[in-house]
Amino acid sequence: MRNGRKRITIYDVAKRAGVSHMTVSRVLNETPETPVTSEQTRRKVLQVVDEIGYRPDSTARALALSRTDTIAVAVYNVDYLVLSGFSSILLGMVHRLARENYNLHLVTTARQVRREEQGTYFLEPIRERRVDGIIVMDHHVSDDEIRSIQDYHVPCVLIDRQVESAGPLYSVGVNNRKGMSIATEHLLELGHTRIGCVVGPLTFDRDRELVAGYRTAIARRGLEFDESLVWSIPDAPTERIESCLDERELPTAFIASSDENAATLMAALMRRNLKVPEDVSVVSYGGEWDKLSISQFVPDISAVQTPLREIGELAIEMLVEALRDGKPKQSLALLEPELYVGSSSGPPRRRS
Numbered sequence: 577m578r579n580g581r582k583r584i585t586i587y588d589v590a591k592r593a594g595v596s597h598m599t600v601s602r603v604l605n606e607t608p609e610t611p612v613t614s615e616q617t618r619r620k621v622l623q624v625v626d627e628i629g630y631r632p633d634s635t636a637r638a639l640a641l642s643r644t645d646t647i648a649v650a651v652y653n654v655d656y657l658v659l660s661g662f663s664s665i666l667l668g669m670v671h672r673l674a675r676e677n678y679n680l681h682l683v684t685t686a687r688q689v690r691r692e693e694q695g696t697y698f699l700e701p702i703r704e705r706r707v708d709g710i711i712v713m714d715h716h717v718s719d720d721e722i723r724s725i726q727d728y729h730v731p732c733v734l735i736d737r738q739v740e741s742a743g744p745l746y747s748v749g750v751n752n753r754k755g756m757s758i759a760t761e762h763l764l765e766l767g768h769t770r771i772g773c774v775v776g777p778l779t780f781d782r783d784r785e786l787v788a789g790y791r792t793a794i795a796r797r798g799l800e801f802d803e804s805l806v807w808s809i810p811d812a813p814t815e816r817i818e819s820c821l822d823e824r825e826l827p828t829a830f831i832a833s834s835d836e837n838a839a840t841l842m843a844a845l846m847r848r849n850l851k852v853p854e855d856v857s858v859v860s861y862g863g864e865w866d867k868l869s870i871s872q873f874v875p876d877i878s879a880v881q882t883p884l885r886e887i888g889e890l891a892i893e894m895l896v897e898a899l900r901d902g903k904p905k906q907s908l909a910l911l912e913p914e915l916y917v918g919s920s921s922g923p924p925r926r927r928s
Contacts, residue, residue, distance in 0.1 A: 584630045593624040646679040647895060648707040650698045652714040653684045662713050665735060668888025669711070676896050681707050685714045702728045709895045711735065715780040731898035733891045737781040738908065744898060748890045748909040750882045752782055755913030756789030756831065757796075759859045759880045762915055763829045764797050767923045768857065772827035773806045774817070774837050783808070786833055786861065809833075813840045821848065828924035829857035838877065853922035860920075876918035883911050 590597040595617065603621040624630075649669060651662060673680055685698045698717070701707045702725065712722060713735040722739045725732045736749035756773075763771050773790045775783040791801050805827060809816045817840050832838035838860035845856055852858050860879040890909055897904035 584628055586630070588628060589621065589624050589630050592628065593621050595621065643708050643899075644679075644706060645677065646681050646707045647673065647892070648681045648683050648698075648701045648710040650683050650685055650710060650712045650714055650717065652716055662735075664884035665713065665888040665891075668885035668890075669892050670888075671885070672889040672892035676892060678708075678892070678896065685717055699725065699728070702730055708899055709733075711891050711895060715782065731895055733895045733898075735887065735891060744903070746894050746898065746904055746907045748887055748894060749782075749911070750887070750913055751910045752785040752913075753789035753792065755880045755882065756786040756861065757793040758913065758915045759831045759861055760790050760793035761796075762878070762917065763831070763857060763859065763921060764793065766829075766857065766921060768827075768829040769799060769924075770802075770825075770827040770829075771805065772830040773833075774813075774830055774841060775806065775808055775833040776837075777810060778808050783833060790831070809837055813837050814844075817841055817844050821845075826850075826856070829859070829921065831859045831861055833861050835860055835862055852920050855925055857921040857924070876920070878918040878921040879916050880913045881916050882913045886911060 586597050586600050590600045593600065599617065600621055603618050604625075649666065651666075670680060681701055683698045683701055698712075698714075699721075702710060707730070709731040710725060711733045715737060719739045722732070722734065722745065723741050726741065726744065731744045731746065734745065734747045734749075736747075736752070738747045739745055760771060760773075771790075771794075773787060775786050778784055778787065787806055790806070794801055804824060807817070807820045813836065817837070821844055830841055832841050838858060842852055842858055845852060845858075850856050858877065860877050862880065862882055862884075890911075894904040894906070894909070
């Protein structure tokens with residue numbers, strides 16, 4: 577009972593139309609390409625549906641059709657989504673989903689990461705058949721957990737990572753190795769030779785690729801790789817960046833692997849009365865940066881820009897193609913980053 581009215585069921589439609597409930601179900605679920613009832617029966621059932629205001633149960637209909645028209649997107653948590661470039665990726669997904677007539681089901685993995693005994697919590701929508709496919713944006717999820725998605729025979733698209741698997745796992749991201757090489761070469765051309773590389777945990781594919789690109793550019797100039805210049809920063813970067821600045825020799829330039837790291841780094845430099853770029857140059861990696869958080873330090877920051885919204889749209893395109901055609905036109909898509917040179921990078925200052 578809802579609002580004092582009895583819920584109208586498929587049996588009410590069948591009784592009034594003088595047909596079986598199975599016939600009503602066939603009428604509501606058939607398509608123009610595969611009609612299963614006569615035109616006369618179809619019209620009669622649809623007329624009754626309109627007259628009594630019957631609305632099919634979306635969950636039951638999804639089970640009957642073996643589809644839900646819903647795609648799950650797994651992220652670490654909502655705060656992480658807002659603070660990172662993932663929000664722009666998600667926006668691209670939402671735009672493409674609207675064109676494809678699919679719904680989005682957002683699921684967080686933080687609960688699973690904090691409490692391993694709870695199991696792969698983010699897989700619940702797949703287990704319960706509430707979604708047709710899944711996009712994983714969180715790098716905290718292990719490769720084995722990603723592979724377990726295959727047990728449910730649903731397609732999966734990974735954002736900015738690749739996992740070896742025999743099943744339907746696809747990937748879309750950025751050529752991070754090339755992008756980091758571009759950023760490093762920019763600073764090398766300005767005359768910097770001690771360039772700090774501030775990245776996330778090196779357990780993440782993206783951050784390992786960034787370091788690889790950094791090392792490639794350094795080696796190309798005939799310089800020796802200095803491991804002390806690579807700062808691996810956890811999810812809460814402030815304390816780690818502060819300690820690195822206090823304990824290590826200051827580089828003449830930095831490349832920060834995210835807008836959050838760039839903003840945190842510049843705030844720490846400011847507290848030490850160091851100016852950007854007069855004392856230290858800073859380049860942000862990731863593009864489509866958060867200008868509100870960074871502009872208080874440098875209004876026009878140099879950055880490697882990545883097409884984040886395009887990544888989101890392409891992820892949906894790949895997943896929908898897998899659902900409709902059995903597999904997408906491409907199983908791996910790497911988009912090209914571009915360097916934007918702003919006012920936060922300049923020649924190194926001579927230090928006495």
